[in-house]
Amino acid sequence: MSEERVPVDVAVGVLVERDDQGREGRFLLTSRPEGKVYAGYWEFPGGKLEAGETVEQALRRELHEELGITIGAVHPWKVEMMDYPHARVRLHFCKVFDWSGEFEMREQQRMAWDQLPVQQQPVLPGTIPVLQWFAQERGHTGPTHLG
Numbered sequence: 001m002s003e004e005r006v007p008v009d010v011a012v013g014v015l016v017e018r019d020d021q022g023r024e025g026r027f028l029l030t031s032r033p034e035g036k037v038y039a040g041y042w043e044f045p046g047g048k049l050e051a052g053e054t055v056e057q058a059l060r061r062e063l064h065e066e067l068g069i070t071i072g073a074v075h076p077w078k079v080e081m082m083d084y085p086h087a088r089v090r091l092h093f094c095k096v097f098d099w100s101g102e103f104e105m106r107e108q109q110r111m112a113w114d115q116l117p118v119q120q121q122p123v124l125p126g127t128i129p130v131l132q133w134f135a136q137e138r139g140h141t142g143p144t145h146l147g
């Protein structure tokens with residue numbers, strides 16, 4: 001029992017570009033800032049829920065704080081547990097198709113609009129399932145990322 005760790009809820013935003021026919025295209029990856037665990041690894045932007053927050057509230061706050069954008073509708077997509085040495089996390093991945101404002105990297109992260117197979121590396125382990133879900137949705141075969 002002492003080994004059991006209470007999971008931390010994390011809201012994650014998968015920002016996806018869509019064309020005029022509504023077909024999904026590139027998605028946004030950001031690199032983890034210096035000073036955080038897994039600094040320099042690529043992930044989907046987001047962060048931990050604060051006390052009393054819903055996933056949607058946390059996602060709006062985090063994307064505004066980290067990227068300077070205001071997001072529109074939040075579409076809950078998948079929930080995934082990940083066990084890291086530093087924490088056990090419950091990742092709430094949400095798709096977002098609409099946002100406003102200019103992207104500003106407020107934590108000196110980097111951003112990249114990417115496609116399968118993802119060109120940025122290294123990718124955070126907790127991000128790889130998302131790439132597999134994209135591959136299924138899009139009928140992509142072969143590697144989902146480099147390395």
Ligand SMILES: Nc1nc2c([nH]c(=O)n2[C@H]2C[C@H](O)[C@@H](COP(=O)(O)OP(=O)(O)OP(=O)(O)O)O2)c(=O)[nH]1
Binds near residue numbers: 084126
């Ligand atoms: N944002 C994000 N976090 C992810 C992904 N995959 C994944 O395993 N994680 C993990 C890494 C971290 O342990 C946790 C997110 O916590 P964080 O440290 O980035 O959150 P935060 O911005 O609230 O951080 P802090 O203020 O406590 O420093 O979720 C992902 O795709 N995006």
